[in-house]
Amino acid sequence: MEKVIIIRFGEIFLKGKNKKFFENLLEKNIKNALSIYDCVIEKSQNRFYATNYDLELEDSIICTLQKVFGIHSVSPAFKFPTDITKVAELVADELPDVKTFRVSVKRADKTINLTSTEIASQIGGDILQLKGNLSVDLHNPELNINVDIRENKTTYVFYQNIKCYEGMPVGSSGRGMLLLSGGIDSPVAGFRMAKRGMQISAIHFHSYPFTSIQAKEKVIELGQIISSYCGHFPLFVVPFTKIQQAIHQYCREDFMITVMRMIMIEISEKIAISQNCGALITGESLGQVASQTLESITVTNSRVKNLPILRPLIDMDKTEIIKISKEIDTFATSILPYEDCCTIFLPKNPIIKPKVSISEAEYNKIQGLQELIEDAIKNVEIVKIKNKRK
Ligand code: ATP
Numbered sequence: 001m002e003k004v005i006i007i008r009f010g011e012i013f014l015k016g017k018n019k020k021f022f023e024n025l026l027e028k029n030i031k032n033a034l035s036i037y038d039c040v041i042e043k044s045q046n047r048f049y050a051t052n053y054d055l056e057l058e059d060s061i062i063c064t065l066q067k068v069f070g071i072h073s074v075s076p077a078f079k080f081p082t083d084i085t086k087v088a089e090l091v092a093d094e095l096p097d098v099k100t101f102r103v104s105v106k107r108a109d110k111t112i113n114l115t116s117t118e119i120a121s122q123i124g125g126d127i128l129q130l131k132g133n134l135s136v137d138l139h140n141p142e143l144n145i146n147v148d149i150r151e152n153k154t155t156y157v158f159y160q161n162i163k164c165y166e167g168m169p170v171g172s173s174g175r176g177m178l179l180l181s182g183g184i185d186s187p188v189a190g191f192r193m194a195k196r197g198m199q200i201s202a203i204h205f206h207s208y209p210f211t212s213i214q215a216k217e218k219v220i221e222l223g224q225i226i227s228s229y230c231g232h233f234p235l236f237v238v239p240f241t242k243i244q245q246a247i248h249q250y251c252r253e254d255f256m257i258t259v260m261r262m263i264m265i266e267i268s269e270k271i272a273i274s275q276n277c278g279a280l281i282t283g284e285s286l287g288q289v290a291s292q293t294l295e296s297i298t299v300t301n302s303r304v305k306n307l308p309i310l311r312p313l314i315d316m317d318k319t320e321i322i323k324i325s326k327e328i329d330t331f332a333t334s335i336l337p338y339e340d341c342c343t344i345f346l347p348k349n350p351i352i353k354p355k356v357s358i359s360e361a362e363y364n365k366i367q368g369l370q371e372l373i374e375d376a377i378k379n380v381e382i383v384k385i386k387n388k389r390k
């Protein structure tokens with residue numbers, strides 16, 4: 001009896017004219033994600049099936065599939081030619097060690113002259129005959145035996161329906177440039193936009209030697225973790241030391257963070273446009289820190305001319321963000337204690353409600369800033385981020 005993994009996809013994006021586009025993209029993403037496993041992906045009647053894989057790797061394949069956006073759920077299943085008189089016999093030896101069960105039948109094959117309920121009770125009866133120690137419990141069974149009778153004379157039997165993230169296939173919603181710090185929030189922001197189908201590129205501002213090599217390595221590590229969801233991507237590491245020193249030299253102390261963020265977003269937009277990105281993504285959450293008040297966000301926005309800034313965490317509490325970061329496995333890395341460039345030269349009392357006009361005046365005080373910006377962009381280091389497949 002053949003073992004397969006049923007891969008179901010969300011229906012929402014499959015309604016319109018673009019159905020084929022989404023399906024093909026999802027198939028490509030599934031194949032990419034499973035490329036390290038020796039398995040075959042088949043498509044049949046609005047589903048994919050992973051087949052011909054090493055059974056010992058089944059759990060690992062399922063974990064990988066759970067990270068592919070656009071998949072609704074997966075089920076490891078037995079596959080055989082439809083014959084309802086044989087189902088019990090075929091699965092009897094494969095049943096997990098339980099005392100109670102029920103059979104649930106879905107019958108797409110209308111050539112069979114029995115209702116789903118009739119088929120279920122027939123198979124249930126057959127199982128009871130073969131396995132005297134089992135009993136039926138329709139309401140709270142330990143094991144639900146799902147029998148899926150498809151139109152193409154194929155039947156699948158499975159016990160589990162493992163929920164996935166759903167979302168949209170990565171690549172269906174353009175490309176965004178994620179401002180990736182070493183903190184908790186920005187990796188989660190990247191994950192959330194990838195879940196909506198966005199391809200991710202990332203940018204990191206690095207202030208070596210004020211921030212350490214480990215700080216950069218930590219960001220690369222975070223990139224590698226999120227790439228198991230969003231695929232491989234380039235990380236643009238921008239040398240930011242000279243700009244930070246200039247801010248320190250010329251600007252009012254309470255405006256230093258504001259000006260720093262104005263410059264960061266300006267550089268990010270320039271690099272994003274050169275990389276054909278259609279948006280910037282940050283991990284900002286309203287009111288979380290002084291630079292994330294409505295006034296501060298207004299100042300940051302004022303430096304961006306062409307791209308939208310997407311802030312998927314804007315309404316979230318830190319506890320909610322931490323919950324996701326634990327779930328996607330970035331938390332432990334995010335809390336490693338290496339300094340980010342935002343935490344050096346930190347003013348004691350950053351302005352909480354900066355005015356655009358004063359912020360611009362402070363920005364304009366920095367002599368030679370445009371050259372410094374051009375220089376930073378010229379010296380960007382590009383790191384290719386790939387999933388480590390831990
Ligand atoms: P995070 O937890 O993501 O580090 P944070 O709590 O440190 O965020 P801020 O320092 O205000 O908050 O940064 C807000 C957002 O600005 C971050 O979520 C990130 O998108 C971006 N950002 C901050 N520092 C950097 C950096 N060094 N390089 C790239 N982007 C950054």
Ligand code: MG
Pocket residue numbers: 183185283284285288
């Ligand atoms: Mg934050």
